[in-house]
Structure formats: structure tokens, C-alpha cells
Amino acid sequence: MPETKKPDLSNWSCPLPLQDYPAIVMGHGGGGKLSSELVEHLFLPAFRNETLANLGDAAVIGPLSGRIAMSTDTFVVQPLFFPGGNIGDLAVNGTVNDLAMSGARPRYLTAGFVLEEGFQITDLARIVESMAASARAAGVEIVTGDTKVVERGHGDGCYINTAGIGVIPDHVNVGPSLVQPGDAVIVSGTIADHGMAIMSVREGLEFDSTIVSDCAALNELAAIVLEAGGASVHAMRDPTRGGLGATMHEIAHASNVGMVIEESQLPVRPEVQAACELLGLDPLFVANEGKIAVFVAAEAAGRVLEAMRSHPLGSNAAIIGQAVAQHPKMLVAHTRIGANRVIPAQIGEQLPRIC
Numbered sequence: 001m002p003e004t005k006k007p008d009l010s011n012w013s014c015p016l017p018l019q020d021y022p023a024i025v026m027g028h029g030g031g032g033k034l035s036s037e038l039v040e041h042l043f044l045p046a047f048r049n050e051t052l053a054n055l056g057d058a059a060v061i062g063p064l065s066g067r068i069a070m071s072t073d074t075f076v077v078q079p080l081f082f083p084g085g086n087i088g089d090l091a092v093n094g095t096v097n098d099l100a101m102s103g104a105r106p107r108y109l110t111a112g113f114v115l116e117e118g119f120q121i122t123d124l125a126r127i128v129e130s131m132a133a134s135a136r137a138a139g140v141e142i143v144t145g146d147t148k149v150v151e152r153g154h155g156d157g158c159y160i161n162t163a164g165i166g167v168i169p170d171h172v173n174v175g176p177s178l179v180q181p182g183d184a185v186i187v188s189g190t191i192a193d194h195g196m197a198i199m200s201v202r203e204g205l206e207f208d209s210t211i212v213s214d215c216a217a218l219n220e221l222a223a224i225v226l227e228a229g230g231a232s233v234h235a236m237r238d239p240t241r242g243g244l245g246a247t248m249h250e251i252a253h254a255s256n257v258g259m260v261i262e263e264s265q266l267p268v269r270p271e272v273q274a275a276c277e278l279l280g281l282d283p284l285f286v287a288n289e290g291k292i293a294v295f296v297a298a299e300a301a302g303r304v305l306e307a308m309r310s311h312p313l314g315s316n317a318a319i320i321g322q323a324v325a326q327h328p329k330m331l332v333a334h335t336r337i338g339a340n341r342v343i344p345a346q347i348g349e350q351l352p353r354i355c
Helices: 033-047 087-101 121-138 193-203 219-232 243-255 270-279 298-309
Strands: 067-075 105-116 141-150 158-168 184-187 233-237 258-262 293-296 318-324 331-334 340-342
Touching: 033 121, 033 141, 067 087, 087 105, 087 121, 087 158, 087 219, 087 233, 105 121, 105 219, 121 141, 121 158, 184 298, 193 270, 219 233, 219 293, 219 298, 233 243, 243 258, 243 293, 243 318, 243 331, 293 298, 298 318
Parallel strands: 105 141, 258 331
Antiparallel strands: 067 158, 105 158, 184 293, 184 318, 233 293, 258 318, 331 340
16 A cells, blocks of 8 residues: 655644643543644634634535535444545545435535544544545535544544534435436446455455545436436436445335346456455445446436546446336346346355445
8 A cells, every 4th residue: 555645734823732741532532622733723724614613613605596405424434544545535525425425416515523542642643634626626625524433442542523504506406316217327437346345455455456445425427327317217326335235225215116237347456356356356346535326317318428437436337228018126137148146135244344
């Protein structure tokens, strides 16, 4: 894993109080002077915006025109730093993506930190700076937050909760129950990258090329899909925990359709496929953090696919299957040798602590 450059504490607005405490202590979560210093010298400079600067008990935001989408998620990934990102990138991008999958334009996020006593301030700074960069790239603001500290041995370094608010334009209407027989299923790129990036670090696996997480904000790509497909786009999902297989099972149950995938069309990187085989995992059920599964009427599938491929995050997009009237609520794969096999839903997570 390539070494990540640590932030230079001397550039902070007032580094001395934090340098006096190189690791998190219980007082950082106590609401007193140490808490204030953490906010003033770390969180505010990184996330700075007018709404956050008020430091009220609640963020006061301007009026929003349109339907409001809200989402919340908690991130407990281990390891905290991995090829392609860290828990901070995941926390921002994960909530941005959940909003975008509802057709919303993400606007505001909250950030809640649960820190373990002894966690290094330099590591927290790396995480916070990653969150700030991801928020800027996604065009959202982190407008309020909270920090709690738990005793040494009662946490795992850092947990983050993010909640988000977005606005759904009046003409947009997507959801799992709207998928219809005949809809094409398009995936924006290679699957299982994130889960196997995490596992390659955990298991100490080495390949000819490093497996890198696909962690990314998908709101721009989702907007391109909606612009190209309009009302023909029936649902969008980011197949995170449980992977693409779990997503297709969920859609099949919500809309009472069957799902068929073409195994030969599933985009999987060779090194990811090799890692999955080594660990006995099915790439279909391994997490992604930067992919969209789009369910779109067949007549619009071509132009949606072309539009997705015009964006860097969709350059490897592929049509991998369709919704069918047969075998409702079931997922079936058409194999490379021409046979059909039923793909059952997983009982639990193949890979815990991947987000």
C-alpha cells in the first residue's frame, strides 16, 4: 500500500493546543476547552462555510425548492486507510451517493465522529481533510457535526456517521418499485473493487497490480443518467454492502419482477477476480463504493449507456442483464456455457466492516 502523506500540523490556524495532545483524550469529547480547540483548529478550517461558522446547536439552511431527500449512514470500515481512500472519503461519498440514487441533487451533510481514546490526531486530520476534499468535489457542504470520545479499548479508532439532505427535481421519479419487465440493467463499471481493496489489505494479499477502491461521489454521473434517460430511468442504486447481487435481489422483490444477468457481460478486473477466487468469494456479492446500477426501459438503454460512457466514472459501463416477467423475485444468471442458474440471496454479509 503506498504511503499517504501526513498533513503538516504547522500550517493549521493555531496548532499548539492540538500538538500538546498528539492523541485523542477523553476531554476532546467532553464539551469543554479541548472540544472547542478540536472544532476551532481542525474541523472548522477543513469544512469552513457560512452555515457551519455559526456553530449553533442546529444548522440553519435556506429554503429548498422541491421534494427533500434525506439519508443517514454510519461507517465502521477497517482498516481506516486503504488503497484508494479512507473512512473519510467513504463517509462523504456514501451519503452523497444514497441521495443521488433517489434522483436528488445533494446539498448538505452532517458529520458525527466517535473517536477512541488514544487515536492519533494526525490520523484524524488525514480523515478530516479527505472528507473536506470529497465534499468540495461533490459540491456539498458539511454544515454541522458532533464529536464523542470513548475509552481506550471500547472503540476501533474512528467511527463516522453522516446524514445528508438533497433536493429532487419535480420531473424526477425513480424508485425500486418502478422497475418493469423488459428494463435493461446497466452497471457503470467494474464490480467488487472496493470490497477486494479492503480484503487485500486485511489479508496481506499481493498481486501484480494493487487493487484500489472505487470510492467516488456519483451525483454527477446520476444526473447524466437522468438527463439522457428522462422518465425511462426507473431506478438507480449504488450496490454497496452485498454488492450487485444483493441490489438486484432487492429490486426484484420491490418490483415483483425477475432478474436475468449475463455472466459474460459482468465487468470484473482480473486481479479482483483472482482475489475473489482465492478467498472463495462471488464478485456479485462484494461491495462497491463508486458504481451505479441503472434500471432503464429498453428503448432508452442505448443512449443512457452512451451518456454514462462519456463520464470518467462510467467509461466501463455495460448492459449486464434485464428485468423479466418470469420467475418474479428471483435472480438468474445465464452462464458462459449457455446454462441458467439461480443465484440465491446471501444470508448475511460476505465481508463485514467494509464501509
